[in-house]
Amino acid sequence: MAIRNLTMLxxxxxxxxxxxCGTNMEQRAATGALGGLVVAGPVxxxVxxxVxxxxxxxxxxxx
Numbered sequence: 689m690a691i692r693n694l695t696m697l698x699x700x701x702x703x704x705x706x707x708x709c710g711t712n713m714e715q716r717a718a719t720g721a722l723g724g725l726v727v728a729g730p731v732x733x734x735v736x737x738x739v740x741x742x743x744x745x746x747x748x749x750x751x
Contacts, residue, residue, distance in 0.1 A: 710744075719740060720738070720739045720740030724739075
């Protein structure tokens with residue numbers, strides 16, 4: 689069971705890192721949703737898209 693948890697943690701972190709891919713909000717939300725979908729299904733897709741939007745807002749605040 690511990691190996692499964694570590695695998696899911698690694699996949700979840702990968703999905704969060706993918707959320708930062710893209711140059712605009714739509715691209716970041718889409719890559720986050722795809723990563724989340726792979727890890728946790730439809731709920732993960734929604735969370736991944738939200739993370740993509742948050743990353744986009746943070747990037748815009750820097751500029």
